Amino acid sequence: MSFTRRFFAPAAAFGLALAVLSGGHALAQRDPPAPPAIQAEFRAFIAEFRKALRANDASAVASLTHMPIYHDDAFRDRAYFETRIYRQMFTQRDRNCLQTARPVYDKPPGQDDGYYVLFCGDTMFTFTKKADGFRFEGTHPND
16 A cells, blocks of 8 residues: 555545544534424515415515615616616516525514524525515625
């Protein structure tokens, strides 16, 4: 057995063991899931939101969006959202991605209900819980 093979086998085993151990540690630090009632409410909301995206219905998406929405350094109304923002935010590629993107829940300290994010490429689509239920809040770069 050559020196390379004798050295590589233990190094590979060590690397594999390290990956398994660090993977378990990463899972242990994962954020807790949303409470069951919040999960159920968001599942119902996102199903309706995805249905509106499949139909490419700007009006239906606007009805599921928190208005006024902040866009281009200003707060915009529903009419502006439907005629200008919708086409920019929800390209065909993003509408397709949002159909299967896995929701990620986060609840910062001090916030009552938390929020969900769906990632599509370099864009985060954020959904927050309002008094009247979940609403699309806007997009942000995925940093």
